[in-house]
Amino acid sequence: MKQILVYADSLSWGIVPGTRQRLPFDARWPGVMENILHARGMAARVFENCLNGRKTVWDDPFKPGRNGIEGIQQVIEMHSPLDLVILMLGTNDFQAIHAHTAWHSAQGISALIDSIRHAPVEPGMPVPPILIVVPPAIRVPDGPTMPKFLGSEHRCVGLADAYGDVATSHGCMIFDAGTVTTTSPRDGIHLDAEQHVALGRAIADIVQVTLA
Template structure:
C-alpha cells in the first residue's frame, strides 16, 4: 500500500478562498488547494493529504498594525513542527505586503519569502523527520484594486510591479521550486486582488503536474 504523502499550503486569503467583494469563503473543493488535492489523488501518485494554513491578511515577514498574528515569519516554524513530517511545503504569499499602510517594494516582499524559506528549513522538527522541499508561488499581479477592499490596496498594483521576478530570484537562489501564477491566471476580475472561482480552478489544475513531479522527485531521493 502506498505511503500517504503530506503537503502543507501556507498562504493568505488568496488561498483561504475569500469570494471577491464579500467576506464569504469558497468551499474546499473550489479553492485551488482542493482542486490540486483532487487532481493528485486521481492520478497515480499514491495517497495525498493536503493541509491548509491560510490566514486572511497574512504578510511574509511584516506586522499588520490593526490585526495581530499576520506576520507569517513569526509562526511558521511552529506550523512546520506541528504538521511534520511533511513531503512538501507550498508558499503563496506577498500580496498583503502591498496594502496601502505599507511602503514596500518587491525586494522587501521577496526578502520576506527568503526569510520564510530559511525558517522552514531550520524549524525544530523531531529527530529523523525530513526537511521538506518548498514550492514558492508568486501571487497574481494586483490590478486596480477596487470594491470594498480597494482602499486597503490603493497603489499596491504600482508598488508591487516586478514582484514575481523578485520572488523567482530569491527562490532560485535558495534552491526552491518556483511557479508564477501569472502564467495561468490574473487577479480577480471583480476586486483586482483575490482569485475568482474559475481562477482557483485554473491554478489548481496547472499546479497538479508540478507538484506531482516534486513529490516523485522527493520519493526518489
C-alpha cells in the same frame, strides 16, 4: 501518503471576491490540487494554513497575528513529516500601510524559507522542499478592499523576477501563478472560482512531478 502544507493568505483561503464569503474546499485551489492528485492515483493530504491578511514578515497594526514568520516553525513541526511546503504569500505586503516594493516582499519570502529550514522537527524527519508560488499581479483595486490596497498595483511590479532571484539563491522551486491566471476583475486582489481551478490544476502538475 504525501503530506503537503499550503502556507498562504486569503487568495488561498478562498475568499469570494467582493464578499466575506469562502469557497468550499473542493472549489479553492488547494482542494482542486488534492482532488486532481487523488484522481491521478497519488495519495496526498493537503494541510491548509491560510490566513486572511497574512504578510510575509510584517505586522499589521490593525489585525494581530498577520506576520507570516511568527509561528511558522511550529506549523512545520505540527504537520511533520512533510513532503512539500507551498508558500504563496506577498499580496498583503503591498497594502497601503506599507511602502514596500517587490524587493521587500522577496526578502520576506527569503526569511520564511530560512525559518522553515530551521524548524525544530523531530530527529530523522526531513526538511521539506519548498515551492514558492508567486501571486498573480494586483490589478487596480476595486470594491471594499480598495482603500486597503490603494496604489498596490504599482508597488507589486517585478514580483515574479524578485521571487525568482530568491528561489535561485535558496535552491527552491518556483511557479508564477500569473502564467495561468489573473486576479479577479471584481476586486483586483483575489481569485474567482474558475481562477482557483486553473491554479489548482497547474500546481497539481508540478506536485505530481516533484513527488513522483
